Amino acid sequence: MSPKLILSINAGSSSVKVSIFTYISPTTEPKQLADIQISGLTSPPATLKYSRDGSQQISNKEILSVRSAQDAWAYILNTLINDHDFTALQHPDDVEFACHRVVHGGDYERPTRIDQDTYHHLEALSDLAPLHNAGALEIVKAVHDKCPKTTNIAFFDSSFHATIPAPAKTYAINQDIARKNGLRKYGFHGLSYSYITRNCASHLSKPASETNLIALHLGSGASACCVQNGQSIDTSMGLTPLAGLPGATRSGDVDPSLIFHFTHEAGKLSPGSTKDMHITQAEQILNKESGWKALTGTTDFGTISSKAGEGDEMCKLAFDIFVDRIVGYVGSYYVKLNGDVDALVFAGGLGEKGSALREAVVRKVGCLGFEIDGGRNEKPGDEVVVDVGKEGARHRVLVCQTDEQAEMAGQCAKEADDLRRP
Ligand SMILES: Nc1ncnc2c1ncn2[C@@H]1O[C@H](COP(=O)(O)OP(=O)(O)O)[C@@H](O)[C@H]1O
Numbered sequence: 001m002s003p004k005l006i007l008s009i010n011a012g013s014s015s016v017k018v019s020i021f022t023y024i025s026p027t028t029e030p031k032q033l034a035d036i037q038i039s040g041l042t043s044p045p046a047t048l049k050y051s052r053d054g055s056q057q058i059s060n061k062e063i064l065s066v067r068s069a070q071d072a073w074a075y076i077l078n079t080l081i082n083d084h085d086f087t088a089l090q091h092p093d094d095v096e097f098a099c100h101r102v103v104h105g106g107d108y109e110r111p112t113r114i115d116q117d118t119y120h121h122l123e124a125l126s127d128l129a130p131l132h133n134a135g136a137l138e139i140v141k142a143v144h145d146k147c148p149k150t151t152n153i154a155f156f157d158s159s160f161h162a163t164i165p166a167p168a169k170t171y172a173i174n175q176d177i178a179r180k181n182g183l184r185k186y187g188f189h190g191l192s193y194s195y196i197t198r199n200c201a202s203h204l205s206k207p208a209s210e211t212n213l214i215a216l217h218l219g220s221g222a223s224a225c226c227v228q229n230g231q232s233i234d235t236s237m238g239l240t241p242l243a244g245l246p247g248a249t250r251s252g253d254v255d256p257s258l259i260f261h262f263t264h265e266a267g268k269l270s271p272g273s274t275k276d277m278h279i280t281q282a283e284q285i286l287n288k289e290s291g292w293k294a295l296t297g298t299t300d301f302g303t304i305s306s307k308a309g310e311g312d313e314m315c316k317l318a319f320d321i322f323v324d325r326i327v328g329y330v331g332s333y334y335v336k337l338n339g340d341v342d343a344l345v346f347a348g349g350l351g352e353k354g355s356a357l358r359e360a361v362v363r364k365v366g367c368l369g370f371e372i373d374g375g376r377n378e379k380p381g382d383e384v385v386v387d388v389g390k391e392g393a394r395h396r397v398l399v400c401q402t403d404e405q406a407e408m409a410g411q412c413a414k415e416a417d418d419l420r421r422p
Pocket residue numbers: 012013014015039218219220221248299300301302303305348349350353354355
C-alpha cells in the first residue's frame with residue numbers, strides 16, 4: 001500500500017498554489033513531495049510552475065486558457081494525474097486529507113472537517129466575503145467529486161486572529177446590530193502569520209510564546225499583523241480582506257462615504273453576481289477595480305517597482321502610496337508593542353521578492369531603529385528566514401518565505417486523529 005498523502009490547496013486572489021506532502025506521525029513535519037502553482041490570474045496570461053522530488057518539472061509556462069481559480073485547479077489536477085512518474089500519487093484514494101485555505105472563517109477558531117453541515121455553514125459565511133470564499137468552496141466541491149474517499153478540511157485565514165482584544169476588533173457602531181450580523185474585525189492571512197511566527201521565533205532562537213513581531217504579508221492582497229508573545233493582537237484587514245493596505249485590485253482603506261460619491265449605483269448588484277453569489281457594485285469596484293490595477297493598469301508589483309525606478313509617474317505614485325500605508329501600520333504596531341519588537345518581517349510575493357519596496361519601507365521607519373543592509377537585501381537567499389537588516393541595528397529586519405500550504409499540512413498531521421472521518 002502506498003503511503004497516505006496530504007494535499008494542501010491555497011486559492012489566493014491571484015494564484016492557486018498546491019503542495020503534496022507525505023506524513024508519518026503527528027510529531028514529525030510532513031515531507032513535501034511536489035509543489036505546483038498557477039499565478040498571475042489577475043494579469044493574464046497565467047503561468048504554471050511545477051516541481052517534484054526536488055527538481056523543476058515545468059517553469060513559468062504560459063497558459064492562456066486559465067482565468068479563474070476553478071480553471072487553475074482543474075489544470076493543476078490534470079497536470080498531476082498525467083505525470084506518470086509521480087509514483088506517490090497514482091490514484092485519488094492515495095490522498096487521505098485535502099486541506100483547503102478558506103479565507104473567511106467567521107467564528108471558527110480551529111481547522112474543521114467539511115461535511116454537509118459545515119459546507120452549508122461556509123456557504124452562508126461567503127455572504128461576508130463572496131469574492132474570497134466562493135472560489136475555495138468550488139474547489140472543495142471539485143475535490144469531493146474527484147476524490148470521494150478524501151477527507152476535506154477547511155483551514156481558516158481568520159483563525160489566527162481570534163486573540164485580537166475587543167478594542168482592536170470592535171467597530172464603533174450599534175453593538176446589537178454588530179453582534180446580530182457578525183460585524184467586527186476578523187483579519188486574514190492567518191495561516192501565513194502562524195507560519196511566520198513559528199519560523200521567525202525559531203530563527204531568533206526564542207520560544208514563539210515570547211516573540212514580538214511586526215509582520216507584513218504583502219501579496220496580491222496585503223496586510224500587516226502585530227504579534228505579541230506569539231499571538232495576533234491586531235491586523236490591518238477587517239470584516240473582509242478589503243480593509244487596510246491597498247492591493248493588486250483592492251483599494252484598501254478609504255473613507256466609507258467615498259463609494260457613494262464614486263457611483264450612485266453602489267448598492268445595486270454588480271454584473272459579476274450569480275444566482276448564488278451576490279456582489280454589489282461597491283464591492284466589485286473596491287475589491288476588483290481599484291488598487292494597482294486602477295492606478296497603473298497592471299497588477300504586477302514587480303513591473304510597477306521597476307517602472308517607478310525609471311521615472312513612470314503613476315507607478316511611482318502607486319509605489320509611494322504602498323510605502324506610505326505600510327509605514328503607518330509599522331508605526332502603530334511599534335507603539336502597541338511598546339517598542340519591544342524582536343523583528344520587522346517581510347513575507348508574501350512582494351515582501352519576499354520586492355527588494356526596492358523593503359528598502360523604501362525600512363528607510364522610512366529608520367527613526368524606530370530599523371536599518372537595511374543593502375547587500376543582504378538585494379540577495380536574501382533561499383532559506384526560510386533570513387536577516388536583511390544591518391548588524392548592530394536596534395531591531396532586526398527579516399524576510400520569511402511564507403508557506404500557507406506547509407502550515408496547513410503541519411497542522412493537519414498534528415491533528416490527523418481528531419480530523420479523520422469517524
Ligand atoms: N520581483 C518582484 N518584485 C516585486 N513584486 C513581485 C515580484 N515578483 C512577483 N511580485 C508580486 O507578487 C505578487 C504575488 O504574490 P503572492 O503572495 O504569490 O500572491 P497571492 O496573493 O495570490 O497569494 C504578484 O502579484 C506580484 O505583484
